[in-house]
Amino acid sequence: MKKHILLGLFFLTIIEVYSQNINQKGNSIIERFLPPEGYERVAVEEKSFGNYLRTFPLKKYGSPVLLYNGNEKRNKVYISVFDFPLLKTDLIQCADAVIKLQAEYLYKYGKYSEITFHITNGMIVPFERFLNGEQLIVSGNNVTWKSGYKKEAVRDSFDDYLKFIYSYAGTYSLSKEAKRKSIGNITPGDFFIYGGSPGHVVLVLDVAINKKTGRKIMLLGQSYMPSQEFHILKSYENINPWYFVENEVLKTPEWTFEKGSLMEF
Incomplete structure (x- = not known):
């Protein structure tokens, strides 16, 4: 009985420590x-x-994580949810969400020439060609550019571009175009990825360091299958919701990544 009481007090203390590091009224990660x-x-x-x-x-x-159809995600592996609008179709899954965030970041700063992604067949698809009134025509395994389309407003063209990328890119194409990175140089915006069918990717949202020990911790986020809101993952073995940065296998609630899975755009 005393052991159970002490164990209960221990977990209450841990929860209290965690809650002190969470400002529930905060509107962003920082x-x-x-x-x-x-x-x-x-x-x-x-x-x-x-x-x-x-x-x-x-x-x-x-807030709960919502699926594209409005239902709640059953597996409560998250601690917070990005204000991240979804399409009403099952398109924005794990790799698509990471691509969307990177593309939206570049779009925000007008870096249109840098918005370019590969699709699964290896073809590179630059946003600027959509912006110039070109579109891709898919016929079986053949994908060809066709020009002469009416130029849309920049945002409309960007949304059309992203819908195409969501449909024909994934973890496989993302893993092939990304660059492998040393875990010692990890920074927010990197990602752990397994490119396959199925595959998965989690995005490094933040990194902090202990100046005395040099040890690093990170926050991780993901989307999943089916299409669902992007969310910040809980950590069940580390300093919730932070994960220790280690050059080992990374276990997340819904996927395990092998050593050497860290990559960057």
Whole structure:
């Protein structure tokens, strides 16, 4: 009985410590999730992808993750949800969500020439060709450019481009175009990926470091199957919701990534 009481007090203490590091009224990662004692966020540039993720709007604390059809995600593996609109079709899954965030970041800063992704057959698809009134015609395994379409407003053209990418890209194509990265150089905006069918990817949303020990921790986010809102993952074995950065197998609630799975755009 005494053991059970002590164990209960231990977990209550842990929950209390965790809650002290969460500002439920915060509207972004940088406002809501404070690094644990002894840690501080690694520096990123103001207009970097990492800072874009840290400051991305979050839904109200406690909001459920919704699927594309309006149903709630059953597996409660998340601690917060990005204010991340979905299409009403099953298109924005794990890799698509990471692609969308990267593309939206580049779009925000007018870096249209850098918005370019491969599709699964290896073909590279630049956004600027959509912007110039070109479209891709898919016939079986053949994909060809066709010009002469009426030029749309920039945002409309961008949305059409993303819908095409969602339909024909995935973890396989993303893993082939990304660059492998050393875990020691991890930064917000990197991602752990297994390119396959099925495959999966989780995005590194934030990184903090203990200046005394040099140990790093990270926040991870994902979408999943079927299409669902992008969410910040809980950590069941580390300093919830932070994960320790280790050069080992990474276990997340819905996928395990092998050593060497870290990549960057």
